[in-house]
Amino acid sequence: MKIPWRKPGSAGLRAPPPPSLAATEIALAGRRVPLRLRRSKRARRMLLKLDIGSGGIELVLPPRATEAQARHFLDQNKGWLTAHLGDLAPPIRFADGVAVPILGVEHVIRWQPERRGAVRRSGRDILVGGAPEHLNRRVTDWLKAEARREIAPRARAQALKVDRRVTRISLRDTRSRWGSCSVRGSLSFSWRLILAPEWVVAYVVAHEVAHLVEMNHGQRFWALVNRLAADADGARAWLRSSGPMLHRYGG
């Protein structure tokens, strides 16, 4: 049985050896499931993983695997995938009535068709106007801006405490890490942290700021993190267990 295979228009990968593979999705038991293809230099063979966070499937490919081989592998494993489909929670699109945690506090999206202007927070409501088909994107953009608004001042204040200066702060949608720090002093964070509890955000900020002083994960680094963040161990445990769920939103 052939698995329908659909490639979105443009999204080309940095062409590795044979044909380039782009992100796509597959139909399983009448459901369209996101499929992410990832080339790994270290992978010896093809590997399927359930991505609980995004509600999708990840196919890891060794450098030389071809698109035909990938399709064949998916065909072979269709039974296994269908059997595990129930383990995958579907993504949460932003829509009227959907609950969104902001710094861990539940807010609810309220679509107001007659409403003009920007997305706005009012108490525990997120007020959004405009056409319903743009709601998901508008809320996503707004959350990214909120993430910057919340995270940037925290990072600058923490950096002052360790006598360092942040040169640049960028918000990204990274999957493998919540934050990073460059030797030039620029910090980057996942915008999805805005969906995490405040004390978890405080830890990620402390972690990256501590890298402005210690570009390693040694003893002095962790001592500094613990000075800047109240419960670093708890926050790391939270990110391990609940972090993947933050990737369900938007999309």
Ligand SMILES: [Zn+2]
């Ligand atoms: Zn680190």
